[in-house]
Amino acid sequence: MSLSAEAAELDTHDPLAGKRAEFDLDPQMSYLDGNSLGAPPRSVAVRLDEVVRKQWAGRLIRAWDEGWWQAPERVGDRIAPLIGAAAGQVVVGDSTSVNVFKALVAAARLNPGRPEILLDVTTFPADGYIAENAARLTGHEIRRVVPEEMPAVVSERTAVALINHVDYRSGLVHELPSLTESLHAAGALVVWDLCHSVGAVPMAVDAAQVDLAVGCTYKFLNGGPGAPAFLYVPTKWQESFDQPLSGWAGHVDPFGMAEAYVGGPGVIRARTGTPDILSMLALDAALDVWDDVTVEQVRAKGLALGDFFVRCLDELVPAAEVLSPRDYRRGNQLSVGWPDAKRVMAAMTKAGIIGDFRPPDVLRFGLAALYVRYVDVLRAAAFLSGWPG
Amino acid sequence: MSLSAEAAELDTHDPLAGKRAEFDLDPQMSYLDGNSLGAPPRSVAVRLDEVVRKQWAGRLIRAWDEGWWQAPERVGDRIAPLIGAAAGQVVVGDSTSVNVFKALVAAARLNPGRPEILLDVTTFPADGYIAENAARLTGHEIRRVVPEEMPAVVSERTAVALINHVDYRSGLVHELPSLTESLHAAGALVVWDLCHSVGAVPMAVDAAQVDLAVGCTYKFLNGGPGAPAFLYVPTKWQESFDQPLSGWAGHVDPFGMAEAYVGGPGVIRARTGTPDILSMLALDAALDVWDDVTVEQVRAKGLALGDFFVRCLDELVPAAEVLSPRDYRRGNQLSVGWPDAKRVMAAMTKAGIIGDFRPPDVLRFGLAALYVRYVDVLRAAAFLSGWPG
Structure with missing residues (x-):
């Protein structure tokens, strides 16, 4: 069977194929x-x-009393199952960077x-x-380590480790449960950055006893x-969560x-300023696509998309260097080394195949299984095989 | 002439009367x-x-390269004239609380x-x-002072003063130029909180040599x-602006x-995380109502609305205690002392007259001159005169 016929067949039998229609694409x-x-x-x-009209x-x-004020925790409770957290432990708001700051300083304290x-x-x-900002303000030193080496490096000097669940360049998924356990064994806390894994890779932050996550x-x-x-501030740390941007929206009586x-009960004390409602409720609506799918389903398709993509590359573009793991250790992206990565991505984009480029020579392809088709990854491989055409 | 006839006449001759139609009210x-x-x-x-579709x-x-990435400064430049700032000194993003944190720590440094x-x-x-969070992290002491007493209290020990331009309870406008000057004379910096004055009270932060403002x-x-x-980070401080949440979006090469x-040029280094585009561009659209009006016009009507409101109260509700200044020192709100303030505001709201309540016994009425009519403030006074009815 040709790759093209195979892609068509995979799409036809894809249990998530219908989800693409829920997106404006x-x-x-x-x-x-x-x-x-x-x-x-x-x-x-x-x-x-x-929301506006x-x-x-x-x-x-009056809308503040009719659901807006509680939105950060309500929307957080919709994200919680995607990371393996029970309700009441996730609050939505601020940028990732601001949340990393809150988490790191709170963990250090x-x-x-x-x-x-x-x-x-x-x-x-x-x-x-x-992390540099947090360390400067709290008087900590930063030590830069590859996650896999952390268990050997952690010591009684370590307050906290900040680890990204997925390497944004290679797409490698770090082992969250075992790394958390090793760091805990040395008395260190762990803050996980889940940016590249939430909604793509199953995880169980409660079961792994993760300390904090963003x-x-x-x-x-x-x-x-x-x-x-x-x-994410798990129940065990909520009462002692002493964050550096404690603001009016997290007050017990705002x-x-x-x-x-005086911080409010539960995860509310992780809030800072007035919740940004337009963006928060846009996210709330976006989460509706998860109502009838699980992260496990998405993960299965994401891996299958990546496996098929790798086969297409191996067959059509032997010169392409697959930088991501070829197995389950790969997150939801495929990174490909390519000499003129920036130029080829610009040309692909013009042709309606959009990925991204990370300097100096990496093409990154995200495999968002709710709307990416097998034919899409074949198209990407075929484009590379014809380059510079 | 009755107050009712007078309100109608004031509305008829209001040069801003047409602006209300630009609001969905x-x-x-x-x-x-x-x-x-x-x-x-x-x-x-x-x-x-x-923006979405x-x-x-x-x-x-691709939209990031087509205007989104520059939105924080572009929208900031639309706010700049409203506070008397030249272009290139205002950046939009994060909550007020997060910006107060950035400004205070940067000022202390x-x-x-x-x-x-x-x-x-x-x-x-x-x-x-x-401020408590900032002081704790930087090792400063907080001294709480009424703004008018600051010139007497400021000393060579003072790094920075944080002042709200308008007292949120009374509506009193503090004298921004003279207070800034007095504090500067003692070598202190000043951070102004303009939440209750921007878009309501003219000011000239550049001319007053304000150090930072949020x-x-x-x-x-x-x-x-x-x-x-x-x-607001004025040109004079941009190069030395050393903020505690310096993040990737403010990097010279993000x-x-x-x-x-390495911080980017100009006010860009005041950014932290990824700009929140949906909310940012909603604000951008909202600022269109300022295209053909000045803050001075809005201020003139705001004061006139307040003056008329005070006359209505004096005449119809002599028991009402006007807590706000009766003259130009009043900002864009009228605060009224009222024994069962919470109950009466709930009843007013049901009747379609919405103000707010601040514990224990203050009614606050905002006089947003772009859409508030003279008949609206008369209605509020008349409702109070009939209470409990």
Whole structure:
């Protein structure tokens, strides 16, 4: 069977094939950049219109009492099952960077007398910039380590480790349960960055006893450009969670206007300022696509898409260097080494096959299984095989 | 002439009367809570639909290069004239609380060796919670002072003062130029919170040599519930602006993925994480209502609305205690002492006259001159005169 016939057959028998219709995506588009910006679920535009015209215009200030105020935890509870968390432990708001700051400083305060923060050297640099800010303000030192080496390096000096669940370059998934366990064994806490795994790779943060976690919602959760991030604070740490941006929205009595800050119950105290409702409810609508699918289903298709993509590349483009793991250790992206990566990605994009490029020579293809088809990855491989054509 | 005939005549001759039609507001509604949540300009729903369906769905990741990435400064430049700032000094993003944190820590770093932060004791408590966070992390002491006493209290120990331009309870406008000058004379910096004045009270932050300022956009700028806040960093401080949440979006080469943080040029380095585009562009649309009006016009009508409101209260409700200044020192709200304030506001709201309540016994009425009519404030006074009816 030709790859083309195979792709068609795989798409025909794909149990998730119907989900693509829930997204506002040009049928001609092969969109392989959902790991940077997820595609818009159709429900988002409808919901935003309702939020502006019915809630904001119709109810004005009263809408705060009619669901807006509770939205950060309500939407958080919709994300919770996607990361393996019980309800009441996830709050939505602020950017990922701001949440990394809250989590790192809070973790350092939970583990006093230990002067060092271990930083995943392979993490998205954004996390490193924030870790530097946190370390400077709290007097910690940063030590940059590859996650796999952390168990050998962690010591009684380590307050907390910040690890990205998925290497944004290679797509390698780090072993969350065993790394968490090893770090705990040395008395260190762990903050996980789930940006590249939430909505793509199953995980069980409660079962793994993760201390704190952050994640973004504009990749595989399709919340929209710059959509609010989330912060996971498990029950065990909520009462002692002492964060550096404790703000009025997390106060036990936010409208009491008391001079002294007293944190609210549960995960609410992880809030800072007024929740950003338009973006929050756009995300809420975007999460509707998860109502009838599990992360496990998405993961199965994501791996199958990647396996098929690798076969297409091996067969059609032997020169392409597959940088991502070829097995289950791969997250939901395929990274390909390519000498003129920037130029070829610009040309692919013009042809309606959108992935992204990371300097100096990496093509990244996100495999968002809710809307990516087998034919899309074949198209990408075929384009590379014809380059420069 | 009766108050009722007078209100009608004032509305007829109001040069801003036509602006109300630009808002999606029930004609029967007297909305006097624009100081908490501004009403929605009609342009917002239209723009959001376009952003989701045309930009996000149509352009996907490419939209970042087609205007999204520059939005924080572009929208900031639209706010700049409203606060008397030249272009290139205002960035939009994050919540007010997060921006207060950035501004206070950056100001403290600009003025080292001074152990004290003066905190406006009358400010919205949210600012105090964040000031405590900043002080704890930087090792400063907080000293709570009424703004008018700051010139007497400031000393060589003072690094920075945080002052709210308008007292959120009384509506008193503090004298921004003279207070800034007095504090500068003692070598202190000043961070102004403009939440309750931007879009309502003219000011000239450049001329007054304000050091840093923050403000929210969901009150008199009508950006939407929890809309992103802004941060003003004047040219003189941009190069030395050393903020505690320096993040990837403020990097000189954000897509270069360098390990070391290097701040971008100008006000860009005040950014933290990925800009929240849906909320940012909703605000952008909301700012269209300012295209053909000046803050001075809005201020003139706001004062006239307040003057008329006070006359209505004096005449119809002599028992009402006007807590706000009766002259130009009043901001864009009228605060009224009322024994069962919470109950009466609930009843007014049911009757379609919406203001708000601040514990224990203050009614607040916002006078957003772009959509509030003279008949609205008369209605509010008449309702109070009939209470408990």
